[in-house]
Amino acid sequence: MTTATTDAPQSRHGVDVPTLFATLDAVKGQRELAKFQFRARNRWISGNHSQSTISDFYGAGQEHEHQRAYVFDGDHPAVLVGSDEGPTPVEYLLHALAACITAGLGNIAAARGFTLTRVESTVIGDIDLQGIFGMSDEVRNGYQQIRVDFHVEGTGTPEQMRELVEQSRARSAVFDVLTNGVPVEINVTA
Amino acid sequence: MTTATTDAPQSRHGVDVPTLFATLDAVKGQRELAKFQFRARNRWISGNHSQSTISDFYGAGQEHEHQRAYVFDGDHPAVLVGSDEGPTPVEYLLHALAACITAGLGNIAAARGFTLTRVESTVIGDIDLQGIFGMSDEVRNGYQQIRVDFHVEGTGTPEQMRELVEQSRARSAVFDVLTNGVPVEINVTA
Numbered sequence: 001m002t003t004a005t006t007d008a009p010q011s012r013h014g015v016d017v018p019t020l021f022a023t024l025d026a027v028k029g030q031r032e033l034a035k036f037q038f039r040a041r042n043r044w045i046s047g048n049h050s051q052s053t054i055s056d057f058y059g060a061g062q063e064h065e066h067q068r069a070y071v072f073d074g075d076h077p078a079v080l081v082g083s084d085e086g087p088t089p090v091e092y093l094l095h096a097l098a099a100c101i102t103a104g105l106g107n108i109a110a111a112r113g114f115t116l117t118r119v120e121s122t123v124i125g126d127i128d129l130q131g132i133f134g135m136s137d138e139v140r141n142g143y144q145q146i147r148v149d150f151h152v153e154g155t156g157t158p159e160q161m162r163e164l165v166e167q168s169r170a171r172s173a174v175f176d177v178l179t180n181g182v183p184v185e186i187n188v189t190a
Numbered sequence: 191m192t193t194a195t196t197d198a199p200q201s202r203h204g205v206d207v208p209t210l211f212a213t214l215d216a217v218k219g220q221r222e223l224a225k226f227q228f229r230a231r232n233r234w235i236s237g238n239h240s241q242s243t244i245s246d247f248y249g250a251g252q253e254h255e256h257q258r259a260y261v262f263d264g265d266h267p268a269v270l271v272g273s274d275e276g277p278t279p280v281e282y283l284l285h286a287l288a289a290c291i292t293a294g295l296g297n298i299a300a301a302r303g304f305t306l307t308r309v310e311s312t313v314i315g316d317i318d319l320q321g322i323f324g325m326s327d328e329v330r331n332g333y334q335q336i337r338v339d340f341h342v343e344g345t346g347t348p349e350q351m352r353e354l355v356e357q358s359r360a361r362s363a364v365f366d367v368l369t370n371g372v373p374v375e376i377n378v379t380a
Contacts, residue, residue, distance in 0.1 A: 014237030074289025099264025
């Protein structure tokens with residue numbers, strides 16, 4: 001199918017395209033609006049189990065609250081002597097990667113006049129726990145590799161769908177952090 | 191307080207210490223048991239909103255299921271023209287970092303004979319959206335820096351508590367991935 005068009009309806013597959021472009025224009029005119037700060041507050045519960053709350057963030061020149069506070073558990077599974085009250089922390093990284101590229105895909109497809117009908121992905125991460133167990137200096141602590149398999153359907157050719165994913169990858173904040181790393185500072189009061 | 195002891199009770203602040211050591215011994219004797227694979231399956235819903243399911247993983251030589259399937263939403267907030275049906279993908283990275291270091295802290299403190307009574311942390315990430323908006327070649331897509339502020343209380347001196355956090359950081363899978371990066375492969379069928 002090559003039914004892509006260049007018309008811009010008010011909303012395309014859930015993306016308000018005129019407002020998206022207006023937002024980009026506003027930022028172009030006032031670059032300070034692009035500065036955001038995101039936050040998570042974590043509280044240890046017991047063993048390997050902790051809980052984070054994500055509620056407020058700063059951006060576009062002011063403080064914001066999400067429409068509700070989001071609470072997430074992290075734990076280790078039973079096979080790793082945890083209580084399995086939530087996914088492992090490393091599993092959240094896989095979700096974040098899929099969600100980031102998929103969110104961008106929604107915007108980019110809409111901005112380019114394509115309507116998506118289906119996007120699914122599977123993310124797998126391979127990790128050798130000899131690293132975190134301190135059993136080998138040659139094994140890193142984190143994932144050795146991550147693979148994402150996307151299936152995308154929408155107006156446009158398969159090649160056009162692949163180009164949309166590639167553009168979203170090229171502008172993905174999570175992909176950038178996971179592949180290039182970021183400076184992390186840790187402070188402790190005790 | 192310097193009430194740290196070297197005795198190993200069956201359980202210390204929720205960590206089954208003998209089983210933890212037995213697990214490490216088992217892996218030392220059969221290194222293949224350390225190979226794990228984690229997975230997330232994501233499905234786009236509308237606009238910037240997608241949902242991931244985390245349920246099964248491989249490790250210690252066999253397939254496992256978490257005690258329940260965990261489902262997480264990702265979205266963009268209203269200020270970024272999203273529907274705010276969940277945190278942004280980049281916020282999940284902050285949660286993952288806190289949860290990973292905190293989980294390790296539980297294990298390391300228990301293994302070294304300290305009992306934790308309180309662990310809280312705040313994680314903040316600064317990001318300039320000119321990167322993902324494609325408005326500047328000098329601004330990266332991802333966070334420019336992340337800062338974690340821990341508050342830790344337990345048996346042992348403040349210096350000992352700081353050393354426990356440092357050891358957990360040094361063996362954190364998420365810290366490694368976020369600071370050093372990991373190869374990510376993306377495949378698309380359309």
